[in-house]
Amino acid sequence: MDNSEVRQRIVATADELYNAKGIQAVGMDELRSAAGVSLKKLYGEFPSKSSIVMAVLEHRHQSWTEGLDATVQQAGTPRERLLAIFDYLAGWFCQDSFRGCGFINSFAELGAVSPDVAEYARKHKESFQEYVGHLAAEAGAPAYLAPQLSILAEGAQTTAAIAGTSDAAGQARQAAEVLIEAALGAA
Amino acid sequence: MDNSEVRQRIVATADELYNAKGIQAVGMDELRSAAGVSLKKLYGEFPSKSSIVMAVLEHRHQSWTEGLDATVQQAGTPRERLLAIFDYLAGWFCQDSFRGCGFINSFAELGAVSPDVAEYARKHKESFQEYVGHLAAEAGAPAYLAPQLSILAEGAQTTAAIAGTSDAAGQARQAAEVLIEAALGAA
């Protein structure tokens, strides 16, 4: 088994466990068992739990970004690409493993204690807002549309997580349609 | 010092500390010191930490509901009352102590482990959606407006918390204006 393969397995397992139970509720021993590696190997790959947490955040960022972009690129027009964001959310919310945005959750859990986690969450959200900004610019919308749609997407994530339903995706999508229409009309 | 006064002080102190540092990061000893009560008195009033957490959630729900309604009632028209929700958020986000919605945070921290916390968070959000629903109904808006505005408010909270700025309140308010206008026009 390759070293990087071990790293990858640890991070993927940690991602699942942290998402399902929360970061603080998952001990190193549970992670060790679930990933099927020895404790020595675990600490050979990562110097501490917090470094695993950061690696998980990077992994989440990559998965999220790639998954979102894949859905968005399937849409034909710029306007449909903006709406595709909410289709991606809808698919995500329906998964059994969905328990809210991992960045919001890790920020809530550790943001006040770990500046690294807080900053990474901030950067992730910033990058999402920039991504929406590009899509909005391609649609010819004014600059204020992107934050509006970003806020809708954030709200849909927390609403769906806490309510335990995926309704919020469709509601947010309909709101987005209205906002896009208004912004394009004003431009 | 009255018994209920002790309870109130414990809950108020716990609310501050849990909000500032996260629930799991605040031990009973720290709470004891900050509240200025003896450990014996603490366990005389509450049987366990989790019961304190639930009391804090109830306290938060009351504060939030009363504060929101006070701001909303100052507005003259039904349409302005809907927008006043976001003025309330704006004032909240500007406070130094603001670190995101306490229910979202506690759900993220303990929702997967504590069904009580998860359910209380769900009920709180549900009650907020109902509240928005009443305001929207008074404005003569169709039923779909309330979830849209609720999602905007949720998104503004997490965006403001993670970004560390209060911009999201104004952006959400402007989006709300558009959504309200569209919904009232359609009705």
Added chain:
DNA sequence: TTCCGTGGAGAACGATCGTTCTCCGCCTGT
């Protein structure tokens, strides 16, 4: 075969947490 190094399983360690217990000073009633 023998020796050595690598890696796995899990015990051990120190810290911390929630919770309980002990001890002691103080206040009150007579």
Added chain:
DNA sequence: ACAGGCGGAGAACGATCGTTCTCCACGGAA
């Protein structure tokens, strides 16, 4: 003045966590 009990401070306890250490089995080189 004195006995008795109440309450506060904090030690103690058991559990758990992150991290390190110990011990041993195994496999390749001479």
